[in-house]
Amino acid sequence: MSLIVQKYGGTSVGDVERIKNVAQRVLATRDEGNQVVVVVSAMAGATDHLIGLARQISTVPDAREMDMLLASGEQVSVALLAMALHELGCTAVSMTGPQAGIFTDASHTRARISRIATERVMDRLGNGHVVIIAGFQGRSETDEITTLGRGGSDTSAVAIAAALKADCCEIYTDVDGVYTADPRLVPEARKLNAISHDEMLELASLGAKVLQSRAVEFAKKYSVPLVVRSSFNTAPGTWIVKETDQMEDVVVRGVSLDKNQAKITFLHVPDRPGVAATIFKHLADQTINVDMIVQNISEQGKTDVSFTVPADDLERSLRVSREIAGLVGAADVSANSDIAKLSAVGVGMRTHTGIAAKMFGILSEAQVNIAMISTSEIKISCVIPKHQADQALRLVHNGFGLGAGENPAAEN
Amino acid sequence: MSLIVQKYGGTSVGDVERIKNVAQRVLATRDEGNQVVVVVSAMAGATDHLIGLARQISTVPDAREMDMLLASGEQVSVALLAMALHELGCTAVSMTGPQAGIFTDASHTRARISRIATERVMDRLGNGHVVIIAGFQGRSETDEITTLGRGGSDTSAVAIAAALKADCCEIYTDVDGVYTADPRLVPEARKLNAISHDEMLELASLGAKVLQSRAVEFAKKYSVPLVVRSSFNTAPGTWIVKETDQMEDVVVRGVSLDKNQAKITFLHVPDRPGVAATIFKHLADQTINVDMIVQNISEQGKTDVSFTVPADDLERSLRVSREIAGLVGAADVSANSDIAKLSAVGVGMRTHTGIAAKMFGILSEAQVNIAMISTSEIKISCVIPKHQADQALRLVHNGFGLGAGENPAAEN
Numbered sequence: 064m065s066l067i068v069q070k071y072g073g074t075s076v077g078d079v080e081r082i083k084n085v086a087q088r089v090l091a092t093r094d095e096g097n098q099v100v101v102v103v104s105a106m107a108g109a110t111d112h113l114i115g116l117a118r119q120i121s122t123v124p125d126a127r128e129m130d131m132l133l134a135s136g137e138q139v140s141v142a143l144l145a146m147a148l149h150e151l152g153c154t155a156v157s158m159t160g161p162q163a164g165i166f167t168d169a170s171h172t173r174a175r176i177s178r179i180a181t182e183r184v185m186d187r188l189g190n191g192h193v194v195i196i197a198g199f200q201g202r203s204e205t206d207e208i209t210t211l212g213r214g215g216s217d218t219s220a221v222a223i224a225a226a227l228k229a230d231c232c233e234i235y236t237d238v239d240g241v242y243t244a245d246p247r248l249v250p251e252a253r254k255l256n257a258i259s260h261d262e263m264l265e266l267a268s269l270g271a272k273v274l275q276s277r278a279v280e281f282a283k284k285y286s287v288p289l290v291v292r293s294s295f296n297t298a299p300g301t302w303i304v305k306e307t308d309q310m311e312d313v314v315v316r317g318v319s320l321d322k323n324q325a326k327i328t329f330l331h332v333p334d335r336p337g338v339a340a341t342i343f344k345h346l347a348d349q350t351i352n353v354d355m356i357v358q359n360i361s362e363q364g365k366t367d368v369s370f371t372v373p374a375d376d377l378e379r380s381l382r383v384s385r386e387i388a389g390l391v392g393a394a395d396v397s398a399n400s401d402i403a404k405l406s407a408v409g410v411g412m413r414t415h416t417g418i419a420a421k422m423f424g425i426l427s428e429a430q431v432n433i434a435m436i437s438t439s440e441i442k443i444s445c446v447i448p449k450h451q452a453d454q455a456l457r458l459v460h461n462g463f464g465l466g467a468g469e470n471p472a473a474e475n
Numbered sequence: 476m477s478l479i480v481q482k483y484g485g486t487s488v489g490d491v492e493r494i495k496n497v498a499q500r501v502l503a504t505r506d507e508g509n510q511v512v513v514v515v516s517a518m519a520g521a522t523d524h525l526i527g528l529a530r531q532i533s534t535v536p537d538a539r540e541m542d543m544l545l546a547s548g549e550q551v552s553v554a555l556l557a558m559a560l561h562e563l564g565c566t567a568v569s570m571t572g573p574q575a576g577i578f579t580d581a582s583h584t585r586a587r588i589s590r591i592a593t594e595r596v597m598d599r600l601g602n603g604h605v606v607i608i609a610g611f612q613g614r615s616e617t618d619e620i621t622t623l624g625r626g627g628s629d630t631s632a633v634a635i636a637a638a639l640k641a642d643c644c645e646i647y648t649d650v651d652g653v654y655t656a657d658p659r660l661v662p663e664a665r666k667l668n669a670i671s672h673d674e675m676l677e678l679a680s681l682g683a684k685v686l687q688s689r690a691v692e693f694a695k696k697y698s699v700p701l702v703v704r705s706s707f708n709t710a711p712g713t714w715i716v717k718e719t720d721q722m723e724d725v726v727v728r729g730v731s732l733d734k735n736q737a738k739i740t741f742l743h744v745p746d747r748p749g750v751a752a753t754i755f756k757h758l759a760d761q762t763i764n765v766d767m768i769v770q771n772i773s774e775q776g777k778t779d780v781s782f783t784v785p786a787d788d789l790e791r792s793l794r795v796s797r798e799i800a801g802l803v804g805a806a807d808v809s810a811n812s813d814i815a816k817l818s819a820v821g822v823g824m825r826t827h828t829g830i831a832a833k834m835f836g837i838l839s840e841a842q843v844n845i846a847m848i849s850t851s852e853i854k855i856s857c858v859i860p861k862h863q864a865d866q867a868l869r870l871v872h873n874g875f876g877l878g879a880g881e882n883p884a885a886e887n
Contacts, residue, residue, distance in 0.1 A: 079531040113551065119491040121558045128561070131569050132554035135547035139525065142544035146532045149540070157543050162618060206574060 065230040066188070067092055070102040070198065070220035074237040075294035076140045077107035085294065086147035088235075089193055093153065098188050100227065102198040102220040103144055105136025110213075126171035130200070130210045134160070137197030137216075144195050155193040158183070160200035160208075165219065167201040167209045174209035176201060176218065179226035196223060217278035225285035232287050234274060235294035240301030241266065241273050243317045243465040249457045251466035255316065256299075259306040262316045265408040265442045279303060306410055314411035314418055315463040320456045321404040322449055324354065325377040326434065327384050328369040331394035334361040338391050342368060345387045351380045355404070355437045355446065365394075369435060371446060374400055402434060403452035406444040407459060419443050425462040431455045477642040478600070479504055482514040482610065482632035486649040487706035488552045489519035497706065498559035500647075501605055505565065510600050512639065514610040514632040515556055517548025538583035542612075542622045546572070549609030549628075556607050567605040570595070572612030572620075577631065579613035579621045586613060586621035588630065591638035608635060629690035637697035644699050646686060647706035652713030653678070653685050655729045655877040661869045663878035667728065668711075671718040674728045677820040677854045691715060718822055726823035726830055727875040732868045733816040734861055736766065737789040738846065739796050740781040743806035746773040750803050754780060757799045763792050767816070767849045767858065777806075781847060783858065786812055814846060815864035818856040819871060831855050837874040843867045 069089065076082050085101075093099045113132050117124040124132075141157035148155035164180030187194050198216025201209050211218055217234060224232035241263065244252040258266075260283035267276045273291055282289040282303060292300030310316075332338055339358065346353055356370045372380045377400055384396045405426075412418050419436075422443055426433060431454075435446035447455055460466065481501065488494050497513075505511045525544050529536040536544075553569035560567035576592030599606050610628025613621050623630050629646060636644035653675065656664040670678075672695035679688045685703055694701040694715060704712030722728075744750055751770065758765055768782045784792045789812055796808045824830050831848075834855055838845060843866075847858035859867055872878065 079528060082532065116491060116551070116555060117558060120494065120555055121562050124558045125561050128554045128557045128569060131557075131571075132551060135550040135554075138547040138550070139528070139544060142540045142547075143528055143532055145540045145543075146529060146536045149537050150533050157540060159543075159620075208571075 064096055064098060066098045066100070066227060068100045068102065068220055068224040068227065068229045068232045069235060070216060070233065071104065071235045071294055072216065072237065073104040073107035073110070075235050076103055076144065079143070081294075082140070082143050083147050083150075085144060085235075086151055086153075088294070089144075089148060089155075090151050090153050093193055099193045100184065100188070100223060100229070101144065101193060101195045102216055102223060103137060103140045103195060104198050104216040105133075106140050109136040109139065127207060130171045130174075130208050133210055134197070134200040134208045137199055141195045141197045148193055148195075153193060154191055155195060156187050157195040157197070159197045160219065161202035161206070163194075163196040163223070165196075165201035165222070167203060167211070169203040169205070169207065169209065171207070171209055173212040174201060174203070176211070176222045179222060181226050184223075184227065211277075214275040215277075217275040218281060221278045221281040221285075221287050221289065224287045225281060230288070232282070232289050233300075234278075234289065234291045236273065236291060237293065237295065238273060238291075239293045239296070239298050240291050241303075241317070244456060244460045245320065248320065248453050249318075249460045251457070251461055253465070254298075255301045257302045257304050257310075258316055259310055259410050260303060261306065261441055262408050262410055263303050265406070265439070266317055266319055274303070311411045311414050313409060314415045315407045315409040315465065316411075317409075318405065318407045318456060318460045318463070318465065320452055321406075322452060323374045324371045324402055324404050324446070325374045325380075325398060325400040326369055326371050326402050326446065327377075327380055328367055328397045328399075329384070329388060329391070329393040330367055330397060331365040332368055333392050334364050334366040339368060341391050342387055343370075345390070346380070346383060349379070349383045351376055351383060355435050355444065357435045357437075371402070371404065371435070399434075401449045402446050403449045404444050404446055405452060405455055405459060406442055407463060408442045410441050412441050412443070421462070422459060425458050426455055429455060429458050476508055476510060478510045478512070478639060480512045480514060480632055480636040480639065480641045480644045481647060482628060482645070483516065483647045483706055484628065484649070485516040485519035485522070487647050488515055488556065491555070493706075494552070494555050494559050495562075497556060497647075498563055498565075500706070501556075501560060502563050502565050505605055511605045512596065512600070512635060512641070513556065513605060513607045514628055514635060515549060515552045515607060516610050516628040517545075518552050521548040521551065539619060542583045542586075542620050545622055546609070546612045546620045549611055553607045553609045560605055560607075565605060566603055567607060568599050569607040569609070571609045572631065573614035573618070575606075575608040575635070577608075577613035577634070579615060579623070581615040581617070581619065581621065583619070583621055585624040586615070588613060588623070588634045591634060593638050596635075596639065623689075626687040627689075629687040630693060633690045633693040633697075633699050633701065636699045637693060642700070644694070644701050645712075646690075646701065646703045648685065648703060649705065649707065650685060650703075651705045651708070651710050652703050653715075653729070656868060656872045657732065660732065660865050661730075661872045663869070663873060665877070666710075667713045669714045669716050669722075670728055671722055671822050672715055673718065673853055674820050674822055675715050677818070677851070678729055678731055686715070723823045723826050725821060726827045727819045727821040727877065728823075729821075730817065730819045730868060730872045730875070730877065732864055733818075734864060735786045736783045736814055736816050736858070737786045737792075737810060737812040738781055738783050738814050738858065739789075739792055740779055740809045740811075741796070741800060741803070741805040742779055742809060743777040744780055745804050746776055746778040751780060753803050754799055755782075757802070758792070758795060761791070761795045763788055763795060767847050767856065769847045769849075783814070783816070783847070813861045814858050815861045816856050816858055817864060817867055817871060818854055819875065820854045822853050824853050824855070833874070834871060837870050838867055841867060841870050
């Protein structure tokens, strides 16, 4: 008998019919002789509706009260799923995050799980129940309701799987799994059978929103076997696994594109120590989330400093940057929102050379100008003009042999 | 400094604007130098929406899961009200029923409050917070979420007021207070300044849905000063008070009408011991809620037994009754849904005689036929034809001097 943790996202429980479908799926898993714990998000739209109500009352609602408010969403979906299982003759019980013993720190709206008291869940599992747990939420040591931040249900599921020493954690979502690229942009993109934790982390942080990064980190840390599958079909999905030697045979696992970026440049900044520190300290003080940073070479004691920010933050970032420009003696500040970040990810880059050169070559051949470059051990990112981004993504994807019939790591 | 518990119903917090109005009211009460605890229902419509979802999944949803589901409703309204108070610069904190220490028995969907652990609420009050508590809900001793049944927020408020030894409990609703009769039916009806607990209990059970009966019982038992007021104006409302000698000067405090009744009659039942017991035991076994019962005098060893049931239950009751008719040897079973129950209530009946006769006289003069009669110490109820009910209500109301300019207990 295996113990399986299944997590269903908001779209998968978006209406009564879908909740009934999830119940069928959960029952089928149990009928195969498994113990099942189900982690559920709020019904699609519910959280946005609640946030909308809060915003009508307060522009900056209190974090503790936001947690109180938002945690109601999963309480609805877990209860409805329990009822749907009862209708199928399956013993099942729902629990809020606090009831399930999910303890967190006290950082409201972005709490981190500190420990999980599994007695109550184990007790019910032992009595033959399917246990349905509200994702995204927990309780602090002082019995306050906390939430883990958007997408936190993935983290809940993996953490619960780790605490229960589950045999695997299945994340059900509205996509089939992880692809070599976004199939809406790259028709040749193929679903991966497996991807390493680090590759998944790079892709998640690059905007492939299949899995929350913290969930992947948890799975890596506690060696939780993790699979991403569609809740609308029975395709096998993508396993997120420990890195193996064979994985390095494939240099690029996938490519991703983030169009929600904008670039700000400080022009002709005096090139002396402390300038960059001043700029980015002030930006951080204003909680502006800076991604890539590039400083060009100095000419006549002056240099240009460029960085990217989320496009939604451009206006605010620009306002703050103009203030900073005075402090550091920059001649001017310019902005460009016609950019996109194109990235290639693969653990094979660790052992293979020339990957960056190959990527630059593909872009150059297509007359795509690279504005910024950033690399990690297993990733290369290039900032390019947004209007060329879709074409460039497809060229790089196919250039690295990720298309149909060429990719040994993908399904045939 | 007084400690005041205020309760706002679903209509009073039905949308964002109304929540803001409630916040203003709460703040005004605090600014007068009081400590304030606020008990809130779910936003109007929220509970019905949740029940609708559950019904789409299950015709008889599990009671525990219903509680899990429905308790989410107040969690939303308390959080939003806390945010609205923060916007006004007022320190405030929301609590679920479980967080506020409201312990109940384990009877899901109709739990009874067993004890209230007040430490957390008192602590926050002591720190200068307005404490906002989710009504209608509590927790069992095994940390399950329970609810008190529809309208249970009134009971929550009074129980919390009793536990905190509050100076008074104010129930805010969408009516101005308790009237001598339903003003929609009787234009001469007047608002009462005060009414005794027992009178209020009789009126509540007779369909004047201003206050939940259990809340009134609680207020009586623990001597909680209780007032019903409108949340939409500043009129003083109606106090529900301990009975005083002067109250008996008014023989009839108010009249009420219940049109949601139907009558079933067992015809020509053998008049022997055990027949009534058999009939009403079988009805009770089917959880049919029987109200008035009348057995006519025996003729030739046969009698007729009539009783009333809620009109919504008529069809089912009739089906069950036909089965019972065979068991007890009744000739036939008849039904009549053209009935209404007209009642007059007043503690003065204890000391005054001839009240029943006067009521029958008023009805007789108006050619209203009385089908059934039932009396208690402080109440007379008559079942009359529904099509004459509105007219009869007004005649009885005015006949007992409850109209304008005539009633010393009502406002001028």
